Amino acid sequence: MDFKLKIWRQEQAAVSGKMMAYTVKDISPDMSFLEMLDQLNENLILSGQNPISFDSDCREGICGQCGLFINGRAHGPRGHTSTCQLHMRSFQDGETIYIEPFRAGPFPIKKT
Amino acid sequence: MDRSALDEIIVSGGYIGVNTGQAPEANQTLISSDTVEGAFDAASCIGCGACVASCKNGSASLFTAAKISHLAQLPQGKIEHHKRTNDMVNKMDELGFGACSNTGACEVECPQGISISHIAFMNKSFFK
């Protein structure tokens, strides 16, 4: 599967951010959403670009550390599923996916 | 993002005031299976903050109510219930979280499927 990604990039709380476009190719439907981002980061690092910062730890839906706002919904399109438990089979091949941090006044953004 | 505000809400009172080491025998207080399972439903919150992010008011009511309800449903947590509710709700306001207007968005996005009925319970206790 191939996807176009629009990702909110912000260096730190004090500077303003913007949406940036990326492309990922040859994604397996069994890949988790975060593994898809791992692959994007691998490519960004090797090409000397700044990788995307996103929280994750247990990657089995229990620690609560992950949290992305995907296509306008907290943790993405599947209800009652944390971001780390979301898999690429929940998306259409070729789809554009919008990725942002959780936004709330008391949750300042550190880096994305 | 920085979600340490959720920890601060817990610090304000999200616990039972028991010291370690000398607790009474666990089966001394019988608790019905339904009660425990009800408390568990609330206790299963993972503290991710999706409820806050999906709320148009930026309210942490589902997170806060889940902890209040978990502890209040158990006999060992009832004693401090009113003080706990006041302390936690006031802290939530102080930290700049919004109020709940019952849109139900939080419940839809909650990875653990925690019910907004806990918020009603929290509000009822708070205004009592």
Added chain:
Amino acid sequence: MYFSTDSKQIPKAKVPQGDLRDKWSNFKDQAKLISPNNRNKYHVIIVGTGLSGASAAASLAELGYNVSVFCFQDSPRRAHSVAAQGGVNAMKNYKNDGDSVHRMFYDTLKGGDFRAREANVYRLAECSASLIDQAVAQGVPFAREYSGYLSNRSFGGVQVSRTFYARGQTGQQLLLGAYQAMMRQVKAKKVTSYTRHEMLDLVLINGVAKGIIARNLDTGEITRHTANAVVLATGGFGKIYYLSTLAMGCNGSAIWRAHKKGAWTACPSWTQIHPTCLPQSGSYQSKLTLMSESLRNDGRIWVPLKKNEDRKAVDIPEEERDYYLERRYPSFGNLAPRDIASRAAKERIDAGHGVGSLKNAVYLDFKDALAKQGKAAIAKKYGNLFDMYEKITGINAYKEPMKISPAAHFSMGGLWVDYELSTNIPGLFSIGESNFSDHGANRLGANSLLQACVDGYYILPQTLPHYLAQSGKPETINSDDPAFLESELQVKQQLENFGKINGHKTVDYFHRELGKILYDKCGLTRTEKGLTLAIEAIKNLRDSFYKDLKIPMKTDGINEELEKAGRVADYLEIGELMCIDALSREESCGAHFRMEHQTNDGEAIRNDEEFNFISCWQKSDKAPVLIKEVLNFEFTKPTERSYK
């Protein structure tokens, strides 16, 4: 030679005198105390906020000591204890099924293949009942019978029901109980919590632990922290295998950096490979999710009798299924201990009976349990696990069997500690999974939560004050001491050097390669030849890491690659010691299975005459030095560990 042996040094285990049943009481009766009004003159650092760290912090703070806790996560509640599913063992004998402290002690000792200290294991069983009381008082919603009494279930390696559980989220509930108790002390201003901080070095002054160097992962700032005692509660390092059931951030750096300052590492190669995890499905995979062992209470494990079977599981008739655990271990069946169940699965998979697209799994089938108990009963016990399985694989396990596979899970090995949980460095303690103590060569299911809690709630709050009381008047430690400055400088240099390499491969590449070497050569089975090859391969990989690593340069602000680089640099050293440890032990015991030492039907052959000791490894400029703590079985007689 890959190592040398120092038979002159004899580790002091400090086991108290007296009968097994009296040792812990004797210790407590004689322990030195500090008066309540003097306790706030002492400061303790605890690294790690999982069950052991959080419970120790809460307990010490309640006693009146000042505690600073450090975790790399953004909240103490995220520590990986949260992911433990199935339950926690405790000797309550609520079932009247013949349980006793002695039986629990013996089950644990035998489960660990008689490679643990008797007195420690006995104390674990002795303190277990109080833990359930404590957790219930904190509001942990353990499962109850309809009558209102606490419920139990069975776990692998035992024939009684002593496992307490909160659905499939027991670790989460116990951790939240400990976290809340700790946050109560944050409110009381007895605990200061440093989140998003990673310990990068241990600081010794005159050979005594006096603090740590930490990095703020948000700002990159390197800070010095002083204390009268340092406690490492940093969990296991199974993530060294890259694919494991552990969280992405779990690491061995804190204990390894303590090791480099002189702390002994004990039996580092003893890793539990858990039998019931989701199999790998592709090279992109970042972790293997655990499915609770409790599933083996009702699920039956099998593989097709025919090699390279391509029919669907539901189409394979009963007589063409091999329920290999029931066949090989009739008395324990599907509840055989983890090391045995994992090895049996590997044996069948290697023999060509594996299932799934990569032929790397076995079936865990609920067909019979569903028919007998009904869907509602199974859903009540395991509903969240079935849901999780479906989320990850897209498969409904009520309709077809789960596919499971072994994965790296728990480190029995860790920092060597004496009976008082102190390492060989005065003032440095290690609790929970980060130490080597109670589980021997194989941990029984539901004993990890127990050990973490017992260490934190019951043991350390007795032994650490005993140390402080003996160490004289509370002193103020100067963070400008040369030892702190030198340590800080070294940490900064290491971080800057990672960025300067500017090669062509990411940190994850090296981590994945290391993981492959270890799974293959230092995993479920080991051979002399394989281990020798692995040691050379790891050395080469390490060389290549320092020549060809590529990470973003900056050391200030958030840089996840820099964090990972430090952890993988340590893994590349720990991995080598694991292989040396496995090579040095010419026997099979528990999770350590040397192919050269097995019976004709594939069971482990332990060698009590030559290897009845805990291997303590000391760092040296040359090869690592082996120091032996000989195990003294005063109250039990090590027997062949049979589950047949």
